Amino acid sequence: MPLLVQPTLPDPRGPISMSVVELLAERAPLRYLAKVETSLADADPAGIDLQLALYVCYELHYRGFAGVDSAWEWNAGLIYLRGQLEELFLNDIQTAVGPIEADVSALEELEKLCVEPVNGNGPSYYLRDEGTWEQMREYFAHRSLYHLKEGDPHAWAIPRLTGQAKASFVAVEYDEFGAGKGARVHQQLFADLMEAAQLDTTYLGYLNDVPAESLAVVNLMSLFGLHRRHRGATVGHFAATEVTSPPGSRRMVQALERFGAPEECRAFYDEHVEADAVHEQVVRTDVVGDLVAREPELNADVVFGIRAFDLVENRLADHLMASWRSGRPSLRRALD
Ligand SMILES: [Fe+2]
Ligand SMILES: [Fe+2]
Secondary structure: OOOOOOOOOOOOOOHHHHHHHHHOOOOOOOOOOOOOOOOOOOOOOOOHHHHHHHHHHHHOOOOOOOOOOHHHHHOHHHHHHHHHHHHHHHHHHHHHHOOOOOOOOHHHHHHHHHOOOOOOOOHHHHHHHOOOHHHHHHHHHHHHHHHOOOOHHHHOOHHHOOHHHHHHHHHHHHHHOHHHOHHHOHHHHHHHHHHHOOOOOOOOOOOOOOOHHHHHHHHHHHHHHHOHHHHHHHHHHHHHHHHHHHHHHHHHHHHHHHHOOOHHHHHHHHHHHHHHHHHHHHHHHHHHHHHHHHOHHHHHHHHHHHHHHHHHHHHHHHHHHHHHHOOOOOOOOOOO
């Protein structure tokens, strides 16, 4: 069972992440306010430098980093910079998602996500049909950023919900957190998978190796989760995660069977085929349905959360498929 260890700070990937990483080596100033500034003039909101800087800022709210003064978490000067990074990131997502039509309902939007091609061209289809075990291991490394903190980014929404939506949201999260059993926490099941696949089980162990697309997947959840005004988007994102999980997990189980992968690898995805088939129903009716009935003005935000989820997932899928189809590794360094 891994201990609750703090990750180490990653290597900077450009001027923005350099500003943040270098700053965190110092003690946080407590008695004066100094805005943390860096040049954002030519920042690429979807690029690795900005995404890594944002990831590091957000991580201060999860586990923090070894040797980093925990007072940075609420340092107003750093929050000022984080706000600017968030604005650039969110603008990019909003532009790519486009306007939300006035007559679209959140439940219909979820329905659309469930219509899947029989023969799709995303990573889970590829891994099921023709990918290699090495590509599967790369996939685990990309996903480890999220799965080793699975359930945590959405949990920020709990105090911002009420009634049935709150009760059902927590019921699903309860399963994500192992339903009272430490060994069954999904984060732990994924650590077991990583170990069985001979990968690094350390929390954020692959932070230096993944591309911007993998960071954006997690940054989006942190952004939504940490802002009460985005609680509708958090719920949409959460629902989209649960609804798309069973079919994708089923393909992963098939892929792992094809590879004769260790039982611990299959166990994580088996759990998501079974548990998420139930979660899927709960999130539709009792979480999304109840929330939009209670607060109809959140409908468009829920739809935005669903579409934003789909967007960042597709960007990661495109990166993986472009790498694999051209015979290149999808990580910055080859796995051991
Ligand atoms: Fe899970
Ligand atoms: Fe789930």
